Amino acid sequence: MDKDRQMLSIKEVADMLNVSQKTIRRHISSGKIQSVKLGGIHRISSEEINTLLGPEQLVQVSPCENFPFPNKVPEGPLENKWENHKGSINLVSPANKRNIDIIVVGTGLAGASASATLAELGYNVKAFCFQDSPRRAHSIAAQGGINAAKNYQGDGDSNYRLFYDTIKGGDYRSREANVYRLAEVSGNIIDQCVAQGVPFARDYGGLLDNRSFGGVLVSRTFYAKGQTGQQLLLGAYSALNRQINRGKVEMFSRHEMMDLVLIEGKARGIITRNLVTGEIERHGAHAVVIASGGYGNVFYLSTNAMGSNVTAGWKVYKNGALFANPCFTQIHPTCIPVSGDHQSKLTLMSESLRNDGRIWVPKNKEDVIKIRNKELKPTEIAENDRDYYLERRYPAFGNLVPRDVASRAAKERCDAGYGVNKTGQAVYLDFESAIIRYGKEKAVSSGQNAEDNSLVKRLGKEIIKAKYGNLFQMYEKIVDENPYETPMQIFPAVHYTMGGVWVDYNLMTSIPGCFAIGEANFSDHGANRLGASALMQGLADGYFVLPYTIGDYLADDIKTGPIDTEAKEFKLAEKRVKDFVFNIFKNKSGKPVDYYHKKLGKIMWDKCGMSRNKDGLKSAISEIRNLKKDFYKNVFVPGDMHEYNEELAKAGRVADFLELGELFAIDALDRNESCGGHFREEYQTAEGEALRNDSDYTFVSCWEFQGKDRAPKLNKERLLFESVKLKSRSYK
Amino acid sequence: MDLTLKIWRQKKEYEKGAMHAYQIKNIEPDMSFLEMLDVLNQKLINDGVEPVAFDHDCREGICGACSLVINGAPHGPDSGTTTCQLHMRRFNTGDTIYIEPFRGSAFPVIKDLVVDRSAFDRIQQAGGYVSINTSGNTVDANATPIPKPDADEAFNSAACIGCGACVAACKNSSAMLFVGAKVSQYANLPQGKVESKDRVINMVKQMDKEGFGSCTNTGACEAHCPKEISTDNILTLNREYIKSKLNQ
Secondary structure, eight states: OOOOOHHHHHHHHHHHHTTTTTOOOOOOOOHOOOOOTTTTTTEHHHHHHHHSSGGGGGGGEEOOGGOOOOOOSSSSOGHHHHHHHHHHHHOOHHHHTOOOOOOOEESSHHHHHHHOOOOOOOOOOEESSSSSGGSSEEEEEEGGGEEEOOOOSOOOOOOOOHHHHHHTTTOOOHHHHHHHHHHHHHHHHHHHHTTTOOOOOOOOSSBBBBBOOOTTTOOEEETTOOHHHHHHHHHHHHHHHHHHHTTTTEEESSEEEEEEEETTEEEEEEEEEETTTOOOEEEEEEEEEEEEOOOGGGGGSSSSSSOOSSHHHHHHHHHHHEOOTTTTTTEEEEOOOOOOOOOOOOEEEEEEEEOOOOOEEEHHHHHHHHHHTSSGGGGOGGGGGEEEHHHHOOOOTGGSSSSSHHHHHHHHHHHHHHHHHHSSOOEEEEEEEHHHHHHHHHHHHOOOTTHHHHHHHHHHHHHHHHHHHHHHHHHHHOEEEEEESOOOOEEEEEEEEOOOOOTTTTTTTTTTEEEEEEBBBBBSSSSSOTTTTTHHHHIIIIIIHHHHHHHHGGGGGSSSOOOTOOOOOHHHHHHHHHHHHHHHHOOSSSBBHHHHHHHHHHHHHHSSSBBBBBHHHHHHHHHHHHHHHHHHHBBBOSSSSSSOOOHHHHHHHHHHHHHHHHHHHHHHHHSSSSHHHHHHHTTBOTTOOOOOOOOOOEEEEEOOOOOOTTTOEEEEEEEEEEEEEEOOOOOO | OOOEEEEEOOSSSSSOOOEEEEOOOOOOOOOOOOHHHHHHHHHHTTTOOOOOOOSSSSSSSSSSOOOOOOOEETTTTTOOOGGGEEEEEEEOTTTTTEEEOOTTTTTOOEEETOOOOHHHHHHHHOOSSSOOTEEEEEEEOSOOOHHHHHHHHHHHHHTOOOHHHHHHTTTTBBOOHHHHHHHHHHHHHHHHHHHHHHHHHHHHHHHHHOBBBBBOOOOOHHHHHHTTTHHHHHHHHHHHHHHHHTTO
């Protein structure tokens, strides 16, 4: 008999599932749980529990009416909520701020901007990042741009329109008041960044230029070539540096947060590991801000940086914070396709390319086969034999439909056998017609011959180069094909996670004193994020929201005095961390960490990826559980803990991804509807569009940790829509 | 393809290091250079040997974490390319590849190929910013038009990823290109003008304190810069520095 397979008693099973013994007996008699009777006592195999655990009735579900945490959304009309709230929340006086310490974990757009602003206001900040410099946080890789409702183009943009586009783009699964506030402060972000010396793109009049992104009908995206994230992060980094120089921020690079410390139910510090010396350290503070980004790397292959991880958010969850909508993941439609098993990460091609690129596959399967065998070039396929499937299916938005819609449409074509590379997992993104259009415009405006094809093409290519030069260059380096001459090959890839730590209107988690900002929280993007909105949210949270709302909490803390890191809670948390590290080193041989990460990623992509179904999700849950067991039994981490050891750092991150992956699948299984990036095959219209279920699922799924090997509890925060009417999303 | 790798191994900052040879087989041309090192590391772990430590993160050429001197060239043989964007199709079977950390006394080795580049952060902290509060109470973003050529020039300087290849390429380990890029970005923008005098003095002072060498105009920094930052930035740095000194 397999020694992993245990026979459990009814009491053990009841404890494990956090339900009464009576419930288990009822399920045995109804046949829902298979048991064996040994000596008159029911015994249930652990495998049986594995298949049952998580979904359906066995998860403890608390209805919306009993949601235990007030979301603190202020009263009053939508447009006045933030203004009124700012005017009525508690403040901390400048003199008292000097006595208050705040920890910020992560130094991307959200973390760096929050650290700088908090320090500027007078708080003492300790900022942490795992990279060797705060400037390397993965916000830096954002390409396309940042949204703001400035209406500089005079195309009818407004705060309300940005708010409405974001709510609709998120498929009506985000909180109205948070999204409106985001739209409201968006204009300020641009003012702030320009004042800091961020070199945005400008037109010949010297004013700021804009472009258009998916899911909207106005041009509100500000950009700095294809390096907007880099320029914004360097702006926030410079503000952070200014405060480091003033001594108001103490910066800890190459440090990983390993656990959160709670004293009397409040967040009072963190335990970190110095990634250079291996030392486990205690850091105390009056509040802890998590700004550690998203968890897309649970899929192993994603556009996230290699080090991006969920650990900080996950430790907060395991200490009692709610984790919201873990299954809401964004699969970005325009990434460079996977080239082989060695692949370590995926590279995004900015959504801005869809402004000028047209997406297509061949209409005829014969052409597809010839293309795959390299007997035919894409440029040789006649216009009539091409299927511009986004323009065909969504005439109003065309190539600029939201990301989730574009990704699913690519998958649909590839599943139907029209994929254009050897793996059948790629579609074309073609710039030919944009090159000709721009070339003609330029020829006419500069008085040259617009009928001369080679001239037109040359001029057009120059314009495309000025707009997207670095992206084209990057593509050519990776794929070894010239995208000016032949269409790019692209395929969807995991890119962003809308889910995250649950926060209230003040961006505080359900643990008092613990806050979450940027991609690490769940609040603004619902079930799908619009392009160029991640940068907006990171900076809005960090510059303009958290620094003020945190005062509401800290106002009660002015007499607390310094946090004692010798307290027993710190020692206990430190012990938990050390135990984990010792335990990881117990195997003297076995499989490398990457083996497990890749396996987890494959389960996630195959069963929790672009489309999901009940059976797939159930099997994902049990496969992940078995993988987790195998991990602890057989993972091998070489070297030791008292040194720079990347394998050890990876092991800690993968251990958390394994747990998150399971919750992800449980959440996806529980949400019996399709919305945004969450597409359940059982719930679709006859045309294959996502079918939402507003009467049963207009809530945030907030998962609450119940202990190791116990099913989590589901709390539901009802989403109230007062200013917009719930409609089925149409981009046709 | 099959390759011989000669890699610098060093346990800790003050321990003696040495080049070690490794054989590696079946490398595909579509792999990136770092994916080739991943393959090596998985093999080393399976053999019970400690993997080679190297810095890397975004793997799309923008974060500036990856480094390495490959066959004597920082970021390897391709121009305008970071190590993570270098692909194995650039090499041939049977090649021997030498892999070393970035050198420079201001960049001490942490382990193997990982070096400490925090000196760059400290230079930025000395003045690489505009002293404006982040309250959002600023003028409208379009209140001050900036001529497009100036904005483009500022952008070109700001494209620096802070990887340190300029220092590694320079026989003097000079950081002038890095510092020049930051100083030029602000020198080209009206927002940066107010503090231009102190900024350049403070940043250069910190640069010298960190132990970076002087510039002797060999141009190796620009040749190896993955973002092709121009040595014109060094001219701007010198001009700004002299201007500030004369005005003191």
